[in-house]
Amino acid sequence: MIRSLYIRVVLSFLISVIAGTVIAFVITFLVFRGNMNENVQEELLNFGQDIVRIYDTIPLREADKFVEGMKQLDSYHIRIYDENNNELHSYGTLGGQTSARVTADQIKNVLNGEIVRANSSNESTGFVGLPLRTEAEAKALFIQPLLSPYTSFNVKWLSTFLIYSLVIGSLLILVASIFVVKPINKLTKATKRLASGDFNVRLNIKQTGELGTLARSFEEMTHDLQHLEQMRREFVTNVSHEVQSPLTSISGYAQALKQVNLAEHERSRYLDIIISEAKRLSNMSDSLLKLSMLESDSQQLRLVTRSLDEQIRRVIVALQPQWTARNVHFELDLQTLKVTADHDQLDQVWMNILGNAIKFSEVGGVIDVSISRNISDVIIRISDKGIGIEPEDQKRIFERFFKADRSHSSKYEGSGMGLAIVKQIVSLHQGDIQVESRPGEGTTFVITLPIHTTKESLNR
Structure with a gap:
């Protein structure tokens, strides 16, 4: 078994040239x-x-x-x-x-x-x-x-013709094969560099055929892997940062509780902080686990047909303690509409988006929620008049651990996992989510979902 692609290409060309020459001569002779x-x-x-x-x-x-x-x-x-x-x-x-x-x-x-x-x-x-x-x-x-005039002429002519064809054809094939195999050698070396963790690979292959397509696909894959590696590093950094903060608080206040002469009200405050930080760690762990399950193939949607407008109304009622505390009001324009989806998952979508709208709205603000539809999709718009999102942050708000409110981090709690989970749930339903926002003027989330989600469409 010949393993070298170069030798296989050369032999294939040689056999093709010789066989083609002999066949062409025989046909010409008979004609x-x-x-x-x-x-x-x-x-x-x-x-x-x-x-x-x-x-x-x-x-x-x-x-x-x-x-x-x-x-x-x-x-x-x-x-x-x-x-x-x-x-x-x-x-x-x-x-x-x-x-x-x-x-x-x-x-x-x-x-x-x-x-x-x-x-x-x-x-x-x-x-x-x-x-x-x-x-x-x-x-x-x-x-x-x-x-025989055929024997004397044909043997001499055929021998000379085949010798020249073989020699000249072999030389041309050897040269041509170098150009054919050269891009593959580049790909081989680039693959080894990529396997060693070097993502700065540039092939510079200008061909437009199958090899050119393969080279461009390889470069796109390299870019995607580089992006994934960067995301992995950012994820590890973010997790370490997010976990380290509550652990530091828990450790510090636990040490403080060891003081013998600590006042009772101080002891109670320290315990409340420890419980709060432990709850924060638990919520973060739950969010990571849920997002991991959503991103894996093991998550199966339980599809049922229910009224979407009633579902959103129930979520708003469940959030009443939050919007009542901030004196936020809702203006609803909910078209009566039933959709086939995993409504348990959609509950979390509305909880996260409406919860953020309440959290980032001004005291006494108004949140608009509307439902409309086209031929095959339902469109949900949730708008607030809050602090808004910077343009450079709008591209990253669906990344895990990313917080657009960096300047208000001490004011607003959150792990930065909510919108990442929302994005994944909407994607699992073959839907789409977009954000429209201007700093200081508010934010609008536009969610598009198919009215009839089927198992066949989810497997595409």
Whole structure:
């Protein structure tokens, strides 16, 4: 088994060139075989006419000696017959080759002035007969090629042709294969660098065919892996930071509780802080676990058909202690509409978005919630008049642990996991979520969900 791609490419090209050349030659030979036979017969006729002119021009004895010394006898066998069908002269050595059989009728026809052409399945036994007149009597001249014209010509031509084709073709293939295999070698080296953790790989392959497509796909994969690695590092950093803060508080206040002369109200406050920080760690752990389950294939949606407007109203009622405390009011424009979805998951979507709208609204603010639909989708808009989100933060608000309210981090609690979970739930429903916001003017979340979510669409 040949493992080297370069050798396999070269051998494949060589075999293709040789096989193609041989097949092309055979087809060409078969197509032009008839024409070649006619050409051979024409050459025999022309040579015979030259012999006839020699006997017409010079005396018989001198003509016999002249013909006997001709160099052409290396390629032709000449026989001369009289009127009694007797062979008078034979010029040229057959060298083991079969002599063409000449019949009495053929000799008679030639003596009568006809030109006789004889073809055979064996081209070397074909011949041409011509009338020959001397001062003594009329004779019949028959000329036969000593070797098959196809054999002598084809073997030499085919051998030369194949040798040149093989040599020149091999050189061209060797050069061409270098250019074919070069991008693959680049990909191999780039893959090794990528496996070692080096994501700054640039292939610089300009080809537009399959190799070019493969190279561009590899570069896109490298970019995605680099982005994933960056996200992984940021995730580890964020988790470490988020976990370290409550752990530091718990550890510090636990040490403070060991003081013997600590006042009772101080002890109670420290315990409340420890309980709060422990709850914060628990919520963070639950959020991470939920997001991990949503991002894995193990999370199966339980699809049921229920009224979406009633669901949102129930969530708003459940959040009443929060919006009552901030004197926030709701303006609802909820079209009566039923959707097929996992409503337990959607509850968390509305809880997170409405909870954020309440948290970031000004005291006494108003939150607008509306439901509309088009042919196949339902569109939910939730708008507040709160602090808004900076443009550069809007691209990242759905990342885990990202907090757009960095300047208000001490004022607003949260782990930065809520919107990441919302994004994943909406994506699982084959929906979409967008944010529209201006700093100081408020924020609008636009959620688009299919009215009829099916298991088949979720598996696409």
